Amino acid sequence: MASYSSSRLFAAFLVLLWSCRLYANGCYPSLFSFGDSIADTGNLKQLAATSNDGTFFPCVPPYGKDFIGHSTGRCSNGRLIVDFLAESLGLPLLPPYFHGQGTGGVVEPRKGVNYAVCSATALDASISEAGSSDRPVLNASLGVQLSWFKESLLSICGNTSDCRNFIGRSLILVGEIGGADYSHILQAGKLIDDLEPYVTLVIDVIASTINELIEMGARTLVVPGNFPIGCFPSYLATTGPDNQEYDPITGCLTKFNEFAEYHNKMLQTKLIQIRELNPDVVIMYADYYNSLMQIYRSPHEYGFTNNGTLKACCGCGGPFNYNMTIGRCGDACTILCDEPDTYISWDGMHLTERAYKLVFKSLFQGPYTTPEFYSMCPTSTSQAKLSSSL
């Protein structure tokens, strides 16, 4: 009797071991990403290096100063949300699509590829007013990124029916996208009050991209909303007297945050419609806005000091360490903070690695995705805790 139950115990132990091994392989064998500079791990850097059309790459050192290998093309001092996500799934850091171009392809494309490009818009160049006259419009909109994905697909996963299953097992991150559309339109001289008509256009592009991915076999997607841009030094430093209305708790610009919330509300409404039409597909909304807003509401609890709350770590001076008249982070005028970990904003428009890591945790191991990511992928939680270093 005793030996019977102990062998049962042993069998149970084996099952446990086996399931741990399964867990170690992660819930998703691959990760694909689309978006702008929030997720670009090196595409624009590569595009600028290989094209002769004046494509400009802004994220030069000290960008990447806290990343192994340094200047990777990430627009932060270190890793991005998508990097922490890949690590937590037991996947390699996501290779940029253009690293593989002309060199025989990305090394392990079956584990995922990143199509996000710094400064990319949701809207195609022809319909966005993105073209500020001094610079060519970047041809890397969400639709173009999707066409790169389609072009590269057969080399990643073989034939059409294999690819369908492969995409179905993959996790697909669609965004953040739209932030660059709005910032380009503002830079072209429009006011925050003029932006509303563009929101529907942007959301329609995001929705049609999701629908196309679903048609190709996608079953698990994460769709982020916009950040609270009213807290970003780039807007705090440049907004005109008409819009200088501040939230008393955070010091953020009220109208800019209301606009981001409006975009997010429209996006979520659209996602609800897509879910209803595709009940077998999981579409998670990633609430970048509130995930970051909780930090702005009590920055000290998270170790961000007075200077690091609304001021950029890297910039060219002024009350928010952001002054494009003089120059940007990376130019000769650069004033770099001593402790990036005590700053939320790295350069006025992008977060520091530490802020990205906190946002990642609250999204993918906390309550800020709907439905909650960790309820579908408990693995990522335990793995990320193991590899947690900050």
Ligand SMILES: *[C@@H]1O[C@H](CO)[C@@H](O)[C@H](O)[C@H]1NC(C)=O
């Ligand atoms: C943009 O890129 C896409 C995909 O590579 C291409 O089909 C299109 O012709 C390009 N558009 C422009 C204006 O260069």
Ligand SMILES: *[C@@H]1O[C@H](CO)[C@@H](O)[C@H](O)[C@H]1NC(C)=O
């Ligand atoms: C796709 O490739 C797999 C092997 O990788 C093969 O078993 C299958 O028959 C192929 N399907 C088609 C439609 O060619």
Ligand SMILES: *[C@@H]1O[C@H](CO)[C@@H](O)[C@H](O)[C@H]1NC(C)=O
């Ligand atoms: C905060 O910024 C002020 C000037 O902007 C500087 O004098 C002070 O040393 C900074 N404090 C910290 C803790 O970095």
Ligand SMILES: *[C@@H]1O[C@H](CO)[C@@H](O)[C@H](O)[C@H]1NC(C)=O
């Ligand atoms: C930026 O620098 C210019 C030139 O020194 C100055 O006139 C302007 O007031 C500065 N703006 C901010 C927001 O600091």
